[in-house]
Amino acid sequence: MEHLTDTPTVKTPADRFTGDVYLNLIESPTAPAHLAVGHVRFTPGARTNWHSHANGQTLYITDGVGLVGTRDGNVVRVSAGQTVKCPPGEEHWHGATGTTFMAHVAIVVGDSGGDGTTWLEPVTDQQYAGALTS
Template sequence: MELTTPTPTVKGPEKNFTGDVYVNPIKKPAEPSRLIASIVRFTPGARTNWHSHALGQTLYCTDGAGLVVNRDGTVIRLTPGDTVWTPPGEEHWHGAGIDCMMSHIAMLEGTDTGDGATWLEPVTDEQYKQANQNS
């Protein structure tokens, strides 16, 4: 058994996020586990860039309301208690609603070369607006 003390909150890097996003790592991979978990807090309008995960990602909403959107235009509205799974390789983005914050726990398996995330282009304001209208 091992107690892990909280790590400082860090601001999500501008190269991967639009708006203000704050991350608290919960779990880093430690053999034999490859689990990576973080609490991610999005301010209103904040969101990730388009991205995918080599081994998929699970998002568990803890507070507020937000969206998860994939390339085919499917929009899932997240509220507290909701869980969304994005399968390996599925390009998607997630973030807060227009007028509210959203927090989720992001869980994924790391790979031999890191977290397995492939970061892509930013979500445009028009894509964000359209997803919010469709949710």
């Protein structure tokens, strides 16, 4: 057993996120499992860039209200206690609404090269505004 008592909070990189987003890494993708788990907190209006995961991603919402959107324009509003599963290769984004914080536990099974995430361009303000009204 390993009892981890300190998982420092880090601000996520601006080249992958819009707004202020903070991460506490719970599990790093190491062999043989390649599991990555993080508790991610989004301030109002903050969001990820478009991205995909080679083996998919599961998001468990722990607090607040947020949005998860896909390239085909599908947007779901999520709140604490809900789970969203993004299938392998699906380009998507997630973040807070414009007026509330949102936090989730992000779970990704990576590959031998890391967490299997492909980061893409930012979600535009127009795309985000459209998601808020859908």
